[in-house]
Every structure is written in C-alpha cells, then in structure tokens.
Amino acid sequence: MNDTDDIERIRAEKRERLERERDGADSAAAAPDEPIHVDGPDHLADLAATYDAVLVDFYADWCGPCQMLEPIVESLAASTPAAVAKVDIDANQELASQYGVRGVPTLLLFADGDAVERVVGVQSEEQLSDLIDGYV
Known part of the structure; x- marks a missing residue:
C-alpha cells in the first residue's frame, strides 16, 4: 500500500x-477497560479507526522497563476514555518496524486514526493521562 x-x-x-x-x-x-493485545497491522489499523484515541504500548516480555510500565498501562485503560493497546514487538516485528520502534517501551498515541504522539521509556500515569487528555 x-x-x-x-x-x-x-x-x-x-x-x-x-x-x-x-x-x-x-x-x-x-473504549474497553482493559488493554487490547494487537495481533498485526490490520488489527491496529482497525483499532485506530474505531476509537477516537488509542494509546499503543510497544513492549517486550523480557524488557524490565516494560514490566514497570504494565500496571500504568492497565490503569490507563480503566481510567481514560482512550482505548489502550499492547503490541509485543517480538511477535509483531513488522508492525514495530513500520512505526519506527527502535527501543521499548515505546508508546504511540493515535487520534482520529493518525499517529500524533510518540513517547519512549517509562512515563508516569499522570504524564500519559495528560497526553491522552490533549486529544480526547
């Protein structure tokens, strides 16, 4: 395409x-109250088209900072109007490459179907919530 x-x-x-x-x-x-596990590029495109805002967490199971971020991501799914999605970079290498993910955790925020923000590294729940609030 x-x-x-x-x-x-x-x-x-x-x-x-x-x-x-x-x-x-x-x-x-x-938006669902739990993170959605993305299983490929089409699934992520569908999520970005379905919800007004989607926070996507590109992570790896072996990544310590990703494990530290996981409870924050789960809390954001339950407490914000944005949908929250998780992309395992080991299972979705092509998708991670498509979005230029070079390190984990990387979070992308989609608004109205377009990637509008990128954050790399562990962030506080307040920082991520403020980021989402700017688009919902």
Whole structure:
C-alpha cells in the first residue's frame, strides 16, 4: 500500500465518521477497560479507526522497563476514555518496524486514526493521562 492509498483510506474513514455524526450515530465505540493485545497491522489499523484515541504500548516480555510500565498501562485503560493497546514487538516485528520502534517501551498515541504522539521509556500515569487528555 502506498501513501496515496493510505490517504484515500483515511479520507473514506473520516467521511463515514462524519456521516454517522450527522445522522446522530455515535462517532466512536466506547473504549474497553482493559488493554487490547494487537495481533498485526490490520488489527491496529482497525483499532485506530474505531476509537477516537488509542494509546499503543510497544513492549517486550523480557524488557524490565516494560514490566514497570504494565500496571500504568492497565490503569490507563480503566481510567481514560482512550482505548489502550499492547503490541509485543517480538511477535509483531513488522508492525514495530513500520512505526519506527527502535527501543521499548515505546508508546504511540493515535487520534482520529493518525499517529500524533510518540513517547519512549517509562512515563508516569499522570504524564500519559495528560497526553491522552490533549486529544480526547
């Protein structure tokens, strides 16, 4: 898929969202209270299109800082209006490469289907919550 195809897909999704809003339908699904484990590029694209904001945690099981961040990510899933997703970089190397993830933990925030923020390393719950609040 090239950039032109991506732009056309994003435009179509936004057109559909605007039509749903105009017709009185809910503009986005309610975010789940637990992190969603992503199983590939299509799954992540679907999540970014479904929810207004998605915080994506690129992690590895062997990563100490990732383990320190895990309870914060779980708490954010339960306490913020954003959907929270987790991507195991060992199982999804292509996806991690696609988003330029070179170290873990890396967190990407998607808003309205687009990646808008990147944070590398362990962050406090307050910092991440403030980041999300800027987009919801």
